[in-house]
Amino acid sequence: MRVSFAGYMIALIGVALVALVTHMALAHLGLASAALLFLLPVLAASVRFGTGPALVAAASGALAFNFLLLPPRFTFRIDGFDHVVSVAVFLAVALVTSRLAAELRAREAEANARAAANAEQAEFAALLSGDTPDVLTRALAWITARYGAARLIDRDAMPSEDPALSSLDLSAAGWALQGAEAAGHGSDTMPASDWSFLPFAPGHPGGSGMLAVARPMSGTTRRPEEMTQLQALARLIGQARDRLALADERQSRERLEDRDALRRTLLAAMAHDFRTPLTVLTGEVAALDGDLAAKDCALAQVHRLSAMMDDLVGAARIEGGALDPQIEAVDLVDCIDAACARLASALAAHQVERALPADLPLVAADPVLLTHILVNLIGNAARHARTRIAISATTDKGRISLHIDDDGPGIADDLHQRIFDRFARGAGSDRDGGTGLGLAIVKGFADAMALGVAAHRAPEGGARFTLFLPERQVVTA
Amino acid sequence: MTRVLIVDDEAAILRLVAAVLDRGGFTPVAVSSARAALAEADRAAPDAAVIDLGLPDMDGVELVAALRQRMTGPLIVLTAREATSDKIAALDLGADDYVTKPFEGDELLARLRAALRRAGRAIAADGVLRHGALAIDPARHDLRLGGERVTLTPREFAVMEALIAAGGRLVTHADLLRRVWGPAHVGDSDYLRVVVRALRLKLEADPSAPTLIRNEPGIGYRLGEV
Incomplete structure (x- = not known):
């Protein structure tokens, strides 16, 4: 943990202030209260700056208490068993308090980090909530802006020709897909790879693909928390892809059904539109007076026309897949x-x-x-x-x-x-x-x-x- | 004079059918919409009606049902559609017969005359139904062909009774199944095929070329003209 130099300084200044106050007011305070006052900078330092400054505050507080207040005053000698106990108890209380306060601080930091990660996932999920394929492009741009160059790799289209991926990267990618767990940079498997590969469905071998994120530009190693977060994001991308695939399938099925329905309607309309004039022709020719042979000939031709129409409609039904046999x-x-x-x-x-x-x-x-x-x-x-x-x-x-x-x-x-x-x-x-x-x-x-x-x-x-x-x-x- | 209502939205068909009916000795009353047809039927019930199923202002099958409420005479349906479902629905809702476009005038006249003949048939006082050489006495479970008694199973008898009662009108498969086997068996056309097969063996001169029990594939059975 990085602790700033200022933290130590402020802790020492705090102890000095308490020493000054207790030194001047010892007559009114008494030894026990003065000792308690030395705990204040320890507590403040541990909460604000962590364990190191707190220990410094505790040690310097004990020394100052001994030197300035404990008789014989202005020496580091301790006379009497009760005074030894005072210093020992002060040190023990200061140590335990600083330890507790530091733990509290670490927990708070952890909770903050977790909240930030969750907020990021929520933002990412919102970005992915759309029914158009461009949500994936936007999601990739989002990851690239935060974590480094990112791309999606499909199970059925491993980018073996991609110059950005070495053969080591490709085998890490293959491993991530086969083993259904993160591989490459930042993971335990082939960490020498330049990319981190995070499967869409960790724990489910045979998933549809993975998210690949390039090693950080700074040259540092990706931290485990960041890997966990990227894995969560990859899972969200996988879910979005599944949803998009489903919507796509539904849409194309609906389009097909619409086309079939249209075809049937057209065929029915066509048959109807042909039959009406044929009916009129048949009827009018049959009702003609005059040359009987000519009338029979005309009638035969009308019948032939109507047979042709039946055949055309039949052929169109076969072509159009509009047959629905009821066996x-x-x-x-x-x-x-x-x-x-x-x-x-x-x-x-x-x-x-x-x-x-x-x-x-x-x-x-x-x-x-x-x-x-x-x-x-x-x-x-x-x-x-x-x-x-x-x-x-x-x-x-x-x-x-x-x-x-x-x-x-x-x-x-x-x-x-x-x-x-x-x-x-x-x-x-x-x-x-x-x-x-x-x-x-x-x-x-x-x-x-x-x-x-x-x-x-x-x-x-x-x-x-x-x-x-x-x-x-x-x-x- | 026999007044026949004609309903069709195509002016050419309306004119043609009116001319055919006129030639056949009927008095045609031509209207071009379902609304006008119902108004005409309310004003003076016609003796028969020829109805096109493809009307703009009402489904033709609904018009058949509405006209059936207003008149007892035969209803003949004209249809240009290949599908059997409309024909079946029209028959089940009270149509007597159907003619598919394109048709010839003589065919329409023959169907109409046959339907009018059936409608005008007097019910015999002795309760015996007759159709040509067939005579059936439902009360005594007795069917005779040319005077000879023919032994039938109860199902066979019930099918013949329904067909003879219809007197040559087309009875849909579903209707026969409902009446003889019950509403739960409307789709079990296998039963009907087996019974009709047996009836033809007992009643037809040549069971492979039937003249008595005729079938309209996908629609229903009717007794042959006598």
């Missing part, structure tokens, strides 16, 4: 029946054979998407079949295969793989009335429900499309 128990009979009913006019010219076993299990699928798939597959068969379309199903160990066969020209071998791509078409088939999207939608919807779909050559020539569906185990009641 339930589905009777294939229901979906095939509904698909055939919807295609009634397209199927009128064909012979449609439905051969489904009576004990066909229920399947797990979204009934609306599955019906859409079947409308596209059966509609495709109707465009290519000469006379006959056959719908059949087989079961094999919980897997149901639904086949849709036609007796048309079949699919060229090189097209089997590509046929589910968008706008893939068989040679010379651009007048078949399809949109080039129908089978891509089949694949997209099937993927969304985790169903398989394949194209082959039918057993009797023509094309065969097969849909693979999982059996739905049902509980009955």
